[in-house]
Amino acid sequence: MKRSLRRIIAAVSAAITILICFSLTSCNDNPDNEPRLYIDDYFSWAPGNYEDTIEDAQNLPYKKLERMGYKNISQVAGTHGDYVWVKAEFTLPEELKNDDLSMVVPYLHFAEELYLNGYYIDDYGVMGEGPDSPGIQEAGYGAHLFDFPESFLNQDGVNVIHIKIFALGAASITDGVFVGKRQDCWKTSDNQTFYRTRVYVFFEGGMLICGIFFLMLYFAFKRERSYLRFAILNILSIIFFSNFFVNDVPWVGFHGGFPFVLFFKFAKCICFFALEAEFALFVLDYLHVKANLIDTIIRAATFIVNSAVVILAPDYHTLMRLTYPVLVIAAYNFISPIVITAIHCRKKSPVWKEARFLGLSLLPLLITIFIDFALKTFAMDIKHMYYSAIGWMLFIIILFIYFSVKYNGIAGRLEYLNKKLEFEIKAQTEKLVDVNKKLENDQKAAQQDMEMAAIVQKKFFHAPDHELNNWDFSVIYKPRSIVSGDLFNFYHEGPVLNGISLFDASGHGVAASLVTMLAENIIQQTYRESLESGANLADTLSVINSRFITAKEGIDNYLTGILLSTKENEDGSCLMTLSNAGHPYPLLYSAANQTVEEILPDVGSPFSGPVGLRGFDITYSQVETELHSGDIVLLYTDGLTEIANEAQQQFGLQAVIETLRNNGNKSSKEIMELLMKRVDTFCAGSPHKDDISVIILKRA
Missing domain, CATH: 3.60.40.10 (PPM-type phosphatase domain)
Incomplete structure (x- = not known):
């Protein structure tokens, strides 16, 4: 088992190293030094409304947008669903003239539509007619790519970009906005979108495999309810992670008939509460610890209260305002099992080995949660992926490796026993030959007994x-x-x-x-x-x-x-x-x-x-x-x-x-x-x- 733990520690170290490499790679998104025009410092903003057209936007009084980053639009326009216009003016450098160009916005929330020199270019998300509109849909976590045809661009004069933003929730336009060659912009947009959204599809595949694996283990060893709990955790995680690429899900929002807000409630909110509750049950079952009545009531109450609050929330804006209160309440279902694990790490506990292994498995998750908290809360950085998702995947992979090593050890011991028994079986073969004749006689007797049993059965x-x-x-x-x-x-x-x-x-x-x-x-x-x-x-x-x-x-x-x-x-x-x-x-x-x-x-x-x-x-x-x-x-x-x-x-x-x-x-x-x-x-x-x-x- 010590060798197994060393292997698992090595796997965790390798995974964290890969995570760091991913982060460092994503920091340099222009390795080929393609010509770019960064326009972060040229943005200004003005309040608008739903009926505004591009002609209206051109006559609004704009003010300098002091900060490009997470929640900057919500700071100037509020969170309840107003419409804001942002404008940026730029002239093309020589190396970008006379060519089709594109513009990359690393992150923009909640939804927007963009115009270049009065021409409509593209939009992301669905604004609807306001925060109460049932058809609204956020633009997602991916980078926003806008193609600028050469004919739309002023090669020697000033180019003006107008973006109409639906300022709902944590409305933002981050730094790193640039205009460049199409191939460069497409590549950069694809890279950013992959790491922030589509990479989670690979996580979903891994969780699907782990879910099936642990479900099979549960059916083979039904006394180990922790296998079933972990399988359910993976299934819930698949649903929850779909939020990161919701715009690619074919049956949600403008793709299908399932409203985005309803999907947000169940897949992101209620599913998250269910994940925490199921995580607590998994820890208890894995450690074979029986929860006391008060703990059970509190866990059930937090899940029920939070789910009811989310279901009854009338709109997206209300959900955003309720985020911090429900997260504080829901934290009990995540913190309490960690505390239980820490308590049982003492050698006096009969399950201290299991508790220490579980604590080791949770370490990557706790580290990445801290990283995400620091980035999103203090650094106000939304451009990086959610590293806690990787931490969660590492938690799953560690357990997967652990059980694989464990059963590989069992298979090794069985192989040794088989070799040892091979000689014994050979030695007993001669005795079996002598016994065979007796068995044949016994078989005849058994056949007669079977026929008698059949006669008796037919009488019944x-x-x-x-x-x-x-x-x-x-x-x-x-x-x-x-x-x-x-x-x-x-x-x-x-x-x-x-x-x-x-x-x-x-x-x-x-x-x-x-x-x-x-x-x-x-x-x-x-x-x-x-x-x-x-x-x-x-x-x-x-x-x-x-x-x-x-x-x-x-x-x-x-x-x-x-x-x-x-x-x-x-x-x-x-x-x-x-x-x-x-x-x-x-x-x-x-x-x-x-x-x-x-x-x-x-x-x-x-x-x-x-x-x-x-x-x-x-x-x-x-x-x-x-x-x-x-x-x-x-x-x-x-x-x-x-x-x-x-x-x-x-x-x-x-x-x-x-x-x-x-x-x-x-x-x-x-x-x-x-x-x-x-x-x-x-x-x-x-x-x-x-x-x-x-x-x-x-x-x-």
Whole structure:
């Protein structure tokens, strides 16, 4: 484990080095020394309004814009959505004359449209008609590139740039604005936009891989809930990081029908709160620390309060004003797990090693958060990327490497054991040869036992050997092997049918068949008790579920199935009641309409899951239907519809429906024969991979 930590420290150091290199590279955005005209010192501003045209802007009284940088426009115009014009005048140096040029604005917020010498050039973001307009959209974090055709430029005179800015929120126009050759401007704009927006797409790809990886780990080791927590963290991060390139997301704002402000609320605000809350849960689960009640209440309250405040905020301006209060409240969900980690770093703690590793993993994130805080708050620098995003990615990568190294060590130990066991296995081979003959004899005995078990099982599950009043029935029972995991029973008093049960145990072979023997005793006893007491089928299934869970103890198998009861009506029809426990829905053939439909639960009925799943709160429902003369009910296990041919195509439900609909006027036996003949033709000799049970009831 020490070697693993050293490797992780080396990986962190390398990642931080790369981060520094990225920063240094981005500082020099003109390595080829292309001719440029920087116009930062030439900007002035004047208040405007939504209706202003370029002609209006040319007559406004402009004042010097004292500072080019983060929030400079909001300082002179406010944050609530006024319109501001900024102007810059310049003359072209000789090296830029007589050519198509471009202009790069490293960062401009919230939205703008630009004019050169009275000509409209381009716009970024969507201004709308004011801060209350539902269609507004910010220009994003990328650099703004404006192409100036040679014909629009005054080669020897003064060129005037007018920019109409929608001053909403942290409205800014930063320094570093320059006019230059097109190729130089395009390259610079692409570089700046990549590092501030599109680089996060690569982060999203990495987080997607990590999310899938940890989700797979959770399914393999479900006791480690920290794997699930970390997978959710990655998924939430993917949503949150999409804010950095929102203008490239095809279904948001002017690209699609999802309003930008609504996206901002959920993807940037609520998703951020969820990230912090999930981060706290991840730390607690990773350290196997149980949170106290007060801490749990505070964490839940901060998430709920902040989310409610954001949802109820009427517009973007309100959201910006609420930024600092909600961040202060939300900080609890980030700070509290860090404090818990620090507390458990002491050697007295039983999880001090895990806590120190987690603290090491969080170190890059904490450092980059401090860097971002210093740049954005004190230096007022918005042109650099958010380094905390890299810190978060490093946190994810460190854990990814840690678990990879950990399981690589396990694989190494297994390889060593395999080599060591190879010699032992070779030494035991001779003994196994002698034992083989005994095993063959035992196998013959086991085969005889299996055949006896199959005989006993068939005694348990069989159809009545006499006719039933008002019913024409047929049953097919085809085990995949000698014994079966399907079980069924008819409940009748002489020729009077009271009900039927059909269940399917998970798994195959001997284990499933033994489960059916256990389950059939419970089902039969419970169902007969319900017939005597008049209990409904849904409650009966609940009792069966409880008794079966108790009886099977540590056995993992479960059952899907159907309970069916019948009650004769005075007019000769029959009231049939069904309760389904996660089983394929029965089919009902209506003789009057010559249609076949699945017997589905009523809309709004509770979810009905399988029988025997420990730890799940399952509520069963029931459905009633009337059967008339000629109506048919077909019950089946999934072995019928899932049986496959050589091309791995399944027989499917539609084939069963067609057979029943086209032959509804025939007897149950004839329908069963036609159905099984169609199954055999479809399979063309392919082996059955599951048990098949089918019951056909036709109302006489």
